[in-house]
Each structure stands twice: as structure tokens, then as C-alpha cells.
Amino acid sequence: MIVILAVVAVLLLINLLCMYFLQPRITFPRPPAYLQKPESLVAAGGESLWLDAGGERVEAWLLPATSTRGPAPLVIHAHGNGELIDYWAEEFSTLRDAGIHVLLVEFPGYGRSGGEPSEASVTAAFVAAYDRAIADPRVDARRVIGYGRSLGGGAIGQLAAQRPLAALILESTFTSLRDIVRRYFVPDWLVRNRFDTRAVLATFSGSVLIIHGTRDGIIPVAHAQALERAAPGATLRLLPCGHNDCPPQWELVLSFLAEKGVCRNPDQEAKHENVIC
Secondary structure (H helix, E strand, O other), X not given: OHHHHHHHHHHHHHHHHHHHHHHHHHHOOOOOHHHOOOHHHHHOOOEEEEEEEOOEEEEEEEEOOOOOOOOEEEEEEEOOOOOOHHHHOOOXXXXXXXXXXXXXXXXXXXXXXXXXXXXXXXXXXXXXXHHHHHOOOOEEEEEEEEEEEOHHHHHHHHHHHHOOOOEEEEEOOOOOHHHHHXXXXXXXXXXXXXXXXXXXXXXXXXXXXXXXXXXOOOOOHHHHHHHHHHOOOOEEEEEOOOOOOOOOOHHHHHHHHHHOOOOEOOOOOOOOOOOEO
């Protein structure tokens, strides 16, 4: 019996060690180099920025609005865990046409960026991006919006905990990574990167839009509903899709920003008029 218990204890220890040391690879699966598309920046008419995030050089792409009337709002976008900023350069034309600048921030260790991804390093990158952006005279520092998808929702939530944002848009996002891994019997104390978005929303004073697919099998829709409860006054929109197949909701985003005063429609009676910022 003593031998059996010792073997079980050793196997349990090995399992816990594997959970601990494999977490970074599971949480941050970086796309291989051959999937990078740096040429998409030129195609989108964007500008490359290099940030100092904790001593590491991290890349960001600024996609200027196509037309503005003075300092304009800025969307800071955080992608999902298996993505790159390269994949998003040409996806924001609707927002840019509405007079919104877009800043795509890379995760440390992803793409051409240095460092290693973690909750701390990712947060440092987004804080550096924010500070760089609001110093740009083209950006209205009072109208900076955080937009995160999937793991990026956790990243943008951590930015909101450290810097003032006018609004948060969370798409296919979790309450926290602890809640995600708990269903795989991983104890809370073993989770190295927590990204507790629900805790951030409990104290966030800006407007919140939550978008989620009802058929999401990776991050169940219950997470979106819990986030809505954590943020009084949040807007929740459920879509008939999964995790990676939800169509872009740019018109919904623009309507939300107009309703919350971040963007404005110059002629509310003219329904055919596009929302501009």
C-alpha cells in the first residue's frame, strides 16, 4: 500500500509540474514565422511603431482614420492567442472610414516582437502602446476604446485596469483564465496567467459592449453573461455563431459608440447617414 501511494504521489506531482510548465505554450500558441504577413501593413496604409515594453521591443501598427475632423478616437485592438497583428490590418476599414484610428498591438514573443508572452509582459506592451498613442496629436486621449477578442479581451481588460478608457468592447472573451481551466481540473493556485476580466469590469467606469457566440465551444456563452452581470449597464449582444466564425459587427460597434457619446451622428434624423467620429 505504501508503494502504491508513493507511485500515485509521484504521478500527481509530475502531472502538476507538467500543468505548470506547459501553461505558457498552451495559453500563448505563437503562429510560426511563415504565417507572418508584414506586407499587409503597406496594403492597409498603416504605420509601424516599435514600443519599449519592459526592455523588450514590441511591434504595433497604427492604422490612421481615412478622414478626421481634428483629434479622433482610437481603438486599441488585442487579438486572440493564435493570431498576429498581420491578420487584422485590413479588417478595420469600416471603423477607419468612420473617423476612428486603430492601433494593433502585438503580444511579446509573437511575430517580429521580442520577449516572452505572459500576463505581465502583455500588459506592459499594451500600457506602452496606450502611452505612445495618447501622445500623438492625431489622437483624442479622452476617446480611447479598448477592443479585445478571445484572449485579447483579457489583455485589453488589464490595460483598462491601468489606464483610462472611454469604452471596452469584449468579443468572445472569458471571465478569467482560472474559470476556463477549472473545468480541466487545474487548481486555481497553479494558474500562472489569470487575466481576471470580471474583476476589472467590477470597477470599470466606462461603457462596455460584450459580443459572444451562442455556439462557442471554447469559451461558453455563460462567460459573456457573467461579464454582463459584473458590469452594470453593459450591453450584451449574442450571435448565432461559435468562437472563430462570428462575422464582424462593425455597425453594431459604431452604433454602440455613437449611443455612448464616443462617436456622434451629426444628423440623427437622417437614418442613411453613417456614424462619424
